[in-house]
Amino acid sequence: MANGLNPPPFADGLDVWSREDGTPGTATYANATDAAFVPADQDFGGCLEIVKTQTTQRLRYMGQTPITAGRYLRVTARVKAISGAMPAVRIAGYPAAANGAKVSGVTEAGPSTQLTAYGQVVEVSAIIGTGERTGVDMVWGGVAYGHFGIDITGPNGGLIRVDDIEIADITAEYSRDLLDWVDVIDFGAVGDGITDDAAAFAAADAAANGRQVLVPAGLYYLGSTVTMDNPVRFEGKVTMPPEAVLVLRDNYELNTYVDAFGDEVEGFRRAFQALLNYTDHEALDLNGRQIDLDAPIDMQAAVSNKTSFATRRxxxxxxxxxxxxxxxxxxxxxATASYSASDPLKLKNVSNIGSIEVGSLVEGAGVGREVYVQAKNVSAGELTLSSPLFGAAASQSYTFRRFRYILDFTGFSSLSKLTLSEINFQGNGYASGVILSPQGSLIDFNECHFTKPAARAITSPGRGCQGMQIDGCRFFSNESPLTAANRSTIAFNVNANDLKLRNSWFQHFRHTAVLNGTGHMIVGNHWFQGDSATNAFRPAGIIFTAKNVKSVVTGNYIDNASIEMTNEHDEHPDFSNEFSFGGLSITGNIFTTIGAMSSFAWIVIRPHGTGHYLHGLSVTGNTFRTVSGNITRVERVDTSFATLDFSRFRNVVFEENTFNGVDYQTICPVTLAFQQNSAAKDWVLNFGDYLPFGGYARTMEAVTAEGPIRNASNAWIFTMPFATVRYGSAQNQIRLTWSEACKGKVQVTARVDNPT
Incomplete structure (x- = not known):
């Protein structure tokens, strides 16, 4: 059979046929006394006749037959015994490196066949290839070319004839589609779980040139980082040291990593490790898979070579x-610990500190809601907190509760620009959702679902929430069967600035969000926290813990929950030459409650220290509606710790709101009509039912007579009265004093604040 690999026929001369190893300069069969060309054998035509005179009689073609990765050759020889002793015959070859040196450690001969009858044609063959595959007789990894032929072994003196030797490329028998893929086995991979196959993977990838790289069945140990530029298909599995990275640049997705490591959780860890180690991809696609977890995933441990990261992923x-x-x-x-407002983010002299975990919720007297441990220094006995404490004793006992999260990023010192998109975090009542790193910024949650978190959906234990965005997400509490008063789960918290909470939905949490920091935008959301009870408690939904929050709450559906402003994260809760409560715009929202107790209010201020007041609150264009029972007012001050200084209110606006099922409408500035039926010099006008938060009637903007003002003689008078504001024991009245006793009707506009 003619092809480009076959050696020339013996008829062309014996000077290219070595009787040694086939290398240049070795002796040939030309003019040999123990060999001759036979031109007309009845079975072979032209053939070589040899008398066996050596223990191993060699016949090698001196031409170089190339060996390349992925190629498989079959060398075939037909022989027959003519007379004398019966020898054995096998295919053999000389494995050469590119420089001609012999490659050691490879098999140099195929299976041996014993000749048993004179004149019987026997075919011997062997398969040579670079990969250790079934049927391959001579595995020649690292060989550049070979000199092929036969070995004649056994007793000397026998006479045999050898037909022309054939070399055939049989790669197709080992390749399902040679044009579409290369196989790591062909490049020396062993797949025994012990031998380091990293170099073989790299070589296969280098040779693929856009084709797929196949990893066949087996367990492949990769002892160092491996980067694959071409697509890879894993039928076998890989195992790697924790610090080694498998970088799949072409088919970077979870399915490939699960196939590679044989486990969904390990596949995700390794894919995330690669995501933070330069895969040339900014996104990891989970392929719509569900990953079942029996333990939290320590995200930093998956990327042990990094403790911070700030590139978008x-x-x-x-x-x-x-x-x-x-x-x-x-x-x-x-544990017991010491606290001082002079170092407001530190607990010192902490007992049992080695057992306290970063990310633990701190509970104790004088501790506000959602205060976490963001760092610890065991040698110094110090914990760093996410927020100050408003009233802790100098030394007291604290409880530290560490929730378990599906994704735990607390091992990173800082993590920024990470987006989690279209992910369902199914806590199923067992696990919380995501805990962020202590520091960082610009973490985004887009179109995610948090289903039944055990304690929290998203937790920020420090300032890693700076600029966080939550867009189009859905949060389903695990506590829907409980009454609102008995719930404890919280959807999320923020300690830093610039939250963007948009178009998201929250069901049946104790609180939807506890927000420290300022500059928050809360737009287009729906949170509802009710239950089937009547005359029942309704907790706060959104809680602002910075006093002057510089934030907006716009276009939301606020259902059976309040907006609360508090300063429980202030180490000096009494007012002292600082911004006080305010900086909040509440605009265009739908407020609803069903079955709430009459004292419920949708807007609550809860000062933790004395001297605070309102400075900049705008409540405009909202709809307030109750079902199954009225409430008294839409706003109130929670005086559990302190009240407000009503004499200092500034820039407080309640206007263009609608009220249904509310006993007293809140309006500021408020214009009321007053009818004085009997002549009096002093008219006392009561604004108490309308002024926000039960505040004072601090200013009068206008007074307009509606019709004539008449004196006791029923004559018209044209003088204007002067006003006394903050009149009466509750200071919510205005007294108009006229130049004489008179009667009539006036329209008076009053404010709870001083607007300038």
């Missing part, structure tokens, strides 16, 4: 589902 399109496991049990530690 995205994880999207999949589900993490917590399964019942003791690994989700929250850690609880009780």
């Amino acid at each position: 995205v994880i999207r399109n999949g589900t993490f589902a917590a399964q019942n496991s003791s690994n989700w049990a929250e850690g609880v530690v009780t």
Whole structure:
């Protein structure tokens, strides 16, 4: 059979046929006394006749037959015994490196066949290739070319004839589609789980040139980072040291990593590791898969070579589902510690500090809601807190509760510009959702679902929430069957500035959000926290803990929950030459409550220290509506710790709102008509039912007579009265004093504040 690999026929001369190893300069069969060309054998035509005179009689073609990765050759020889002793015959070859040196450690001969009858034609063959595959007789990894032929072994003195030797490319028998893929086995991969196959993977990838790289069945140990530029298909699995990275640049997605590592959780960890190690991809697609978890995923441990990261990355399109496991049990530690407002983010002299975990919720007297441990220094006995404490004793006992989260980023010192998109975090009552790194910024949650978190959906234990965005997400509490008073879960918290909460939905949490920091935009959301009870408690939904919040709440559906302003994260809660409560615009929202107790209010201010007041609050264009029972007012001051200084209110606006099922409408500035039927010099006008938060009637903007003002003789008078504001024991009245006793009707506009 003619092809480009076959050696020339013996008829062309014996000077290219070595009787040694086939290398240049070795002896040939030309003019040999123990060999001759036979031109007309009845079975072979032209053939070589050899008398066996050596222990191993060699016949090698001196031409170089190339060996390339992925190529498989079959060398075939037909022989027959003519007379004398019966020898054995096998295919053999000399493996050469590119420089001609012999490659050691490879098999140099194929299976041996014993000749048993004179004149019987026997075919011997062997398969040579670079990969250790079934049927390959001579595995020649690292060989550049070979000198092929046969070995004649056994007793000397026999006479045999050898037909022309054939070399055929049989790669197609080992390749399902040679044009579409290359196989790591062909490049020396062993797949025994012990041998380091990293170099073989790299070589296969280098040779693929756009074709797919196949990793066949087996367990491949990759001892160092491997980068694959071409698409890879894993039928076998890989195992790697924790610090080594598998970088799949072409088909970077979760399915490929699951196929590679044989496990969804490990596949996700390794894919995330690659995402933060220069895969040339900014996004990890989870391929819509559900990853079942029996323990939290320590995201930093998956990327052990990095403790901070600030390049945009995205994880999207999949589900993490917590399964019942003791690994989700929250850690609880009780310890004593010292606190001083002069160092407001530190707990010092902390006992049992080694057992306290970063990310733990801090509970104790004088501790506000959603205060977390963001760092610890064991040697110094110090904990760094996410927010100050408003009233802790100099030394007291604290409880530290560490919730378990599906994705835990607290191992990073700082993490920024990470987007989690279209992911369903199924806590199933076992696990919380996501805890951020202590520092960082610009974390985005887009179109995510948080289903039944055990304690929290999203937690920020420090300032890693700076500029966080929550867009189009859905939050489903695990506590829907409970009454609002008995719930404890919180959807999320923020400690830094510039939250963007938009078009999201929250169901049946104790609180929807606890927000420290300023500059928040809360737009187009729906949160509802009611239950089937009547005359019942309704908790705060959004809680602002910075006093002057510089924020907007616009176009939301606020259902059975209040907006609360508090200063519980202030180490000096009494007012002292600072911004006080305000900087908040509440505009165009729908407020609803069903079955709430009459004292419920949608807007609540809860000062934790004395001397505070309102400075900049705008409540405009909202709709307030109750069902199954009226409430008294839409706003109130919670005086559990302190009240407000009503004498200092400034820039407080309640206007263009609608009220249904509310006993007293809140309006500021408020214009009321007053009818004085009997002549009096002093008219006392009461604005108390309308002024926000039960404040004072601090200013009168206008007084207009509606019709004539008449004296006791029923004659018209034309003098104007002067006003006394903050009149009466509650200071919510205005007294008009006229030049004489008179009667009539006036329209008076009053304010609870001084607008300038």
